[in-house]
Amino acid sequence: MLEVKNLTKVYDGDVQALKNVSFTVKQGEFLAVIGLSGSGKSTLLRCINRLIEPTEGQIIWKGQDVTAASQDEMLLIRRKIGMVFQHFNLVSRSKVITNVLAGRLGYVNPMMSALNQFPKSDMEMALAQLDRVGIKNQAYKRADELSGGQQQRVGIARAMMQEPAMILADEPVASLDPVLAHSIMQYLEKINQEDGVTILCSLHFLDLVHRYADRAIALNDGILMFDGSPDDIDDDKFREIYGQDAERVG
Amino acid sequence: MKKRSSLPRSLVVGLVTFLILVVYAYGFSVTKINFEETRSERRLASLTRILRALAHPEVFEYEYEIVDVQVPFYLGCPEGGVETPDIDRSQAFIELSGYCAEPKGTLTVAGYNFQENSSGPINFIGFSADAPDGVPIQMESFQADAQGNFEMEVTVPNRQVKEDPQAIRATGRVRVGTPELSRQAIITWEKIVETVFMALLATTFGTMIAIPISFFAARNLMSDIKMPLSNISLSFVGWPLGMWLGLQAFQLILKLLNPLFDNFVLTLAGTILMPVLAFFAIRWILTNSKESGVSTLTDQLTNTAYTLGAALLVVISFLFLGQLLLQIGDYLTPNKDVPLYFLRLFVYQFGDILSMLIPAITALIGGGIIGGLFGNFGQTISDKISPATGKIINLVITPLAGAAIAILLMMGIDWFYQFNNTAVTLIWPAAIGGTLGLVVAILTSPKQPLPIGIILYGIIRTILNGTRSVEALVMAIVFVAWVGLGPFAGALALGLHTVAALAKLYSEQVESILEGPLEAVTATGANRLQTIIFAVVPQIIPPYISFTMYRWDINVRMSTIIGFVGGGGIGFVLQQNINLLNYRAASVNMLAIAIVVATMDYISSNLRERFV
Numbered sequence: 001m002l003e004v005k006n007l008t009k010v011y012d013g014d015v016q017a018l019k020n021v022s023f024t025v026k027q028g029e030f031l032a033v034i035g036l037s038g039s040g041k042s043t044l045l046r047c048i049n050r051l052i053e054p055t056e057g058q059i060i061w062k063g064q065d066v067t068a069a070s071q072d073e074m075l076l077i078r079r080k081i082g083m084v085f086q087h088f089n090l091v092s093r094s095k096v097i098t099n100v101l102a103g104r105l106g107y108v109n110p111m112m113s114a115l116n117q118f119p120k121s122d123m124e125m126a127l128a129q130l131d132r133v134g135i136k137n138q139a140y141k142r143a144d145e146l147s148g149g150q151q152q153r154v155g156i157a158r159a160m161m162q163e164p165a166m167i168l169a170d171e172p173v174a175s176l177d178p179v180l181a182h183s184i185m186q187y188l189e190k191i192n193q194e195d196g197v198t199i200l201c202s203l204h205f206l207d208l209v210h211r212y213a214d215r216a217i218a219l220n221d222g223i224l225m226f227d228g229s230p231d232d233i234d235d236d237k238f239r240e241i242y243g244q245d246a247e248r249v250g
Numbered sequence: 251m252k253k254r255s256s257l258p259r260s261l262v263v264g265l266v267t268f269l270i271l272v273v274y275a276y277g278f279s280v281t282k283i284n285f286e287e288t289r290s291e292r293r294l295a296s297l298t299r300i301l302r303a304l305a306h307p308e309v310f311e312y313e314y315e316i317v318d319v320q321v322p323f324y325l326g327c328p329e330g331g332v333e334t335p336d337i338d339r340s341q342a343f344i345e346l347s348g349y350c351a352e353p354k355g356t357l358t359v360a361g362y363n364f365q366e367n368s369s370g371p372i373n374f375i376g377f378s379a380d381a382p383d384g385v386p387i388q389m390e391s392f393q394a395d396a397q398g399n400f401e402m403e404v405t406v407p408n409r410q411v412k413e414d415p416q417a418i419r420a421t422g423r424v425r426v427g428t429p430e431l432s433r434q435a436i437i438t439w440e441k442i443v444e445t446v447f448m449a450l451l452a453t454t455f456g457t458m459i460a461i462p463i464s465f466f467a468a469r470n471l472m473s474d475i476k477m478p479l480s481n482i483s484l485s486f487v488g489w490p491l492g493m494w495l496g497l498q499a500f501q502l503i504l505k506l507l508n509p510l511f512d513n514f515v516l517t518l519a520g521t522i523l524m525p526v527l528a529f530f531a532i533r534w535i536l537t538n539s540k541e542s543g544v545s546t547l548t549d550q551l552t553n554t555a556y557t558l559g560a561a562l563l564v565v566i567s568f569l570f571l572g573q574l575l576l577q578i579g580d581y582l583t584p585n586k587d588v589p590l591y592f593l594r595l596f597v598y599q600f601g602d603i604l605s606m607l608i609p610a611i612t613a614l615i616g617g618g619i620i621g622g623l624f625g626n627f628g629q630t631i632s633d634k635i636s637p638a639t640g641k642i643i644n645l646v647i648t649p650l651a652g653a654a655i656a657i658l659l660m661m662g663i664d665w666f667y668q669f670n671n672t673a674v675t676l677i678w679p680a681a682i683g684g685t686l687g688l689v690v691a692i693l694t695s696p697k698q699p700l701p702i703g704i705i706l707y708g709i710i711r712t713i714l715n716g717t718r719s720v721e722a723l724v725m726a727i728v729f730v731a732w733v734g735l736g737p738f739a740g741a742l743a744l745g746l747h748t749v750a751a752l753a754k755l756y757s758e759q760v761e762s763i764l765e766g767p768l769e770a771v772t773a774t775g776a777n778r779l780q781t782i783i784f785a786v787v788p789q790i791i792p793p794y795i796s797f798t799m800y801r802w803d804i805n806v807r808m809s810t811i812i813g814f815v816g817g818g819g820i821g822f823v824l825q826q827n828i829n830l831l832n833y834r835a836a837s838v839n840m841l842a843i844a845i846v847v848a849t850m851d852y853i854s855s856n857l858r859e860r861f862v
Binding site for chain 2: 077080087091092103109111113162
């Protein structure tokens with residue numbers, strides 16, 4: 001479903017974030033992206049929905065060349081790709097429900113949404129999504145009144161409002177404690193299994209990778225080092241990904 | 251090592267000290283510092299007089315009971331002396347030590363039977379053919395004791411000696427009744443109200459204009475805007491063309507509708523009918539607009555037709571509304587004495603403002619529609635057509651766009667300098683603009699996104715910085731020439747300066763928002779406008795409110811002195827009072843300024859704390 005071909009990203013000042021990365025993702029897969037901080041995980045995820053313009057290479061999504069899409073086409077591609085962030089990226093002063101409804105912006109009438117008017121069906125959908133992540137009763141609070149775990153659930157609900165075919169999760173649990181991390185990962189797992197949404201999730205902890213991912217790819221300094229089942233990451237592979245001095249934790 | 255360097259080191263220190271001394275010495279001479287003057291008796295006397303006057307603001311005034319007593323007096327003693335006049339001692343009276351004196355001579359004036367504690371001037375009254383009632387020259391002022399008596403030595407003024415009798419008059423005054431607000435206090439009150447409202451209007455309208463501009467002056471929002479050359483070129487051709495067409499359309503509509511405006515009923519009917527039609531047209535567009543990117547050509551054409559129609563209906567609605575308000579306002583204000591005149595006049599003014607703005611709005615709508623259409627077409631060229639063809643198209647349209655921009659710019663410059671020469675105003679700019687366009691078209695590839703956003707950002711920032719560097723006081727001088735003396739000119743000047751200053755401050759707030767929410771909303775497939783409304787606006791509301799309050803504070807302060815250049819408000823009377831040496835009145839004005847500024851300061855800082 002998603003095919004990344006020879007993707008290269010060079011930032012201003014000749015910083016090579018991605019070097020010739022190629023891989024494919026099948027429909028309904030739960031793919032973990034691992035690697036050290038600064039290895040290019042975030043850049044890779046953001047290149048897929050072109051929040052960051054790739055320098056070279058091609059991204060084919062559902063048979064469409066994302067890298068060649070016009071601005072209007074890009075909006076239509078983005079709305080089918082949900083995104084979840086490490087720092088949740090909610091609009092903290094807005095209500096929870098408004099944050100969730102923002103997920104519908106690619107679908108609704110632009111003029112009406114500019115006036116903060118959403119169809120009734122979208123309102124119901126927003127409440128249903130909040131219910132699904134267990135915080136329906138918080139819907140009319142301000143987003144910054146919620147705890148970290150709750151905020152990330154709002155982030156997931158927002159992504160789900162897009163009725164996505166794929167979710168890009170950029171270290172969704174890195175700012176949460178281990179218990180909350182599992183609860184968030186379980187929501188993602190549920191979405192993956194029940195709704196058949198493909199998930200690309202960058203992760204730090206290998207135990208989370210083992211527990212939730214079908215497959216893992218590893219980046220080191222922008223180079224794809226590994227592509228296969230998480231179970232195949234033995235100690236040698238681990239050192240290759242994380243460097244010779246690394247030690248396994250967790 | 252250290253020791254050896256100490257001599258040159260101290261030489262350098264000495265030299266620097268000497269240089270600093272020279273700089274300050276020159277500064278003293280340039281600023282004409284002269285403390286000798288400050289100690290001179292004449293200066294000290296006038297300082298004392300002014301400070302004392304300032305310490306006695308003329309806020310209240312009293313009614314006085316006045317007793318005038320006058321005795322004949324000869325300036326220059328005639329030969330044989332003068333007789334002592336008969337004096338009625340039953341009432342208040344004055345006696346002089348002599349009833350004649352040489353100019354600059356002294357004599358004693360004694361007064362009796364005045365009202366206790368009364369005070370007033372002792373005047374020399376000079377009679378002449380020109381002034382049969384006499385011209386008073388104050389010699390001294392007296393203060394009667396508890397018995398109503400006084401005795402003072404006075405100096406006779408240095409006037410020409412006359413044979414005819416002159417007079418010396420003592421005017422005793424006693425306050426009666428309760429104090430009343432002085433005329434000056436009432437004027438001050440009126441003017442300070444004018445001042446505060448001047449600041450309010452300038453801040454309100456300045457804010458309204460500054461907010462949209464601030465988004466275009468924010469680097470983080472503008473740097474993402476990149477377009478292929480064909481889009482940019484066609485937009486640049488489309489905007490002025492659309493604005494011109496809009497203006498033409500407006501004039502045509504005005505011509506067609508003008509006969510209707512003579513009839514009040516028809517105007518009223520139009521004001522009701524047109525917005526209803528506009529509403530339905532807009533609703534049709536809203537309900538029928540397809541998701542972006544999936545519409546067919548027919549859909550797009552129908553949509554454009556409806557958009558044009560709706561825009562037309564909106565313009566006509568405003569036209570009707572403006573005319574209706576003008577007519578109602580005219581009817582409501584037969585003269586200035588009707589109750590609530592200001593509210594009635596506001597109806598008229600509102601209609602007038604609306605009627606004045608409609609051509610500009612029409613031009614903008616026209617520019618927006620045509621510019622947008624052309625831009626979309628340009629985008630399509632870049633997206634759909636092969637690079638080679640695109641390049642050829644660019645080679646044609648970019649020089650055209652360059653020429654159009656250059657000619658428009660030159661038209662602006664020509665307005666100031668009046669060249670009266672088509673070679674300068676038309677041919678040269680067209681040639682230069684066209685050549686530049688050609689160069690750009692050759693150098694860029696047709697699909698390459700160009701950073702037009704950051705260029706626009708640079709232009710807008712430059713204009714804002716330029717406008718901001720001109721003080722409102724200076725702007726007021728120009729506006730006074732345009733709209734005449736008074737608070738309107740001041741409000742316009744303050745408003746313009748507010749736009750420039752606030753747009754800059756606001757845009758810096760936009761630049762400092764968190765990028766995360768912006769990224770998240772963009773990732774949902776929201777378009778630019780949606781992203782700004784959902785991710786940017788909620789973040790900037792508190793700082794925007796805070797800066798608006800801050801500016802309102804500044805505007806109140808500025809509006810108190812903008813009257814110095816004729817901009818109305820309290821500054822106008824303050825300057826007059828200072829020029830007339832009426833320091834007690836000026837003191838009232840200053841007191842009012844101090845109170846208002848302090849209050850504003852307190853309110854605004856209080857409100858700002860609440861929002862930040």
